[in-house]
Amino acid sequence: MPATALNPASSSVLSADGLRKTYLSGVQRLQVLSDVSLEVAAGESVSIRGESGSGKSTLINLLAGLDAPDVGRLLWFGQPATPDRRAEFLGIVFQSFYLIPEMDALANVLMAARIRGGAGAAERSRARDLLGRVGLAERATHLPAQLSGGERQRVAVARALMNAPKLVLADEPTGNLDERTGDAVIELLLGLCRETGTALVLVTHNVAHAAKCAHQLTLRDGTLC
Numbered sequence: 001m002p003a004t005a006l007n008p009a010s011s012s013v014l015s016a017d018g019l020r021k022t023y024l025s026g027v028q029r030l031q032v033l034s035d036v037s038l039e040v041a042a043g044e045s046v047s048i049r050g051e052s053g054s055g056k057s058t059l060i061n062l063l064a065g066l067d068a069p070d071v072g073r074l075l076w077f078g079q080p081a082t083p084d085r086r087a088e089f090l091g092i093v094f095q096s097f098y099l100i101p102e103m104d105a106l107a108n109v110l111m112a113a114r115i116r117g118g119a120g121a122a123e124r125s126r127a128r129d130l131l132g133r134v135g136l137a138e139r140a141t142h143l144p145a146q147l148s149g150g151e152r153q154r155v156a157v158a159r160a161l162m163n164a165p166k167l168v169l170a171d172e173p174t175g176n177l178d179e180r181t182g183d184a185v186i187e188l189l190l191g192l193c194r195e196t197g198t199a200l201v202l203v204t205h206n207v208a209h210a211a212k213c214a215h216q217l218t219l220r221d222g223t224l225c
Helices: 056-063 083-089 105-116 121-133 149-161 179-196 207-211
Strands: 012-025 028-041 045-049 071-076 090-093 167-171 199-203 215-220
Touching: 012 056, 012 199, 028 056, 028 199, 045 056, 045 179, 045 207, 056 167, 056 199, 083 105, 090 149, 105 121, 105 149, 121 149, 149 167, 149 179, 167 179, 179 199, 179 207
Parallel strands: 045 199, 045 215, 090 167, 167 199
Antiparallel strands: 012 028, 012 071
């Protein structure tokens, strides 16, 4: 099924229908998103490209339930998107890592479990396993300042997968990385999502990275095409 089609009867993990978003700038109201509809099936990978200022980050914030649309409907697994479901339903990878500087790599990964409600022995074991899968088993006790940019982003990928989410949203995850490191992070992210059956929405300006996803979309004039 095309990623832009909407079918409430499908097994979609995410359905967005007619999202619109405006912001007040001085006395003018600027329209950022005019009519965005998107459906992402379980295990599917979708890339979204667009020029700077096209509204890509705004769209990610809406899909993540971090901001509300002016008009439109957002469903996670067929149910209305609500903040109390976010930690269980999705993981997010940001461009700027957003690791807690006072916590080591393991504790940063475990933070996702703490937000959900607990970080016991089973969660610690999973966090260590994820760090191993992203190639950082030997760096678990290192603080973010002791890690390279690529390593920090790999910690962020592990954190996004900590709660076994149905969907990962990645907002320009290679924007702060050099080309070689960025390529490695994208391969890792796509590979882990395929391995775990996790759906992925990747926002990127990189044509080659976008092409690695099963479906490629472009955000233009406030709509997806």
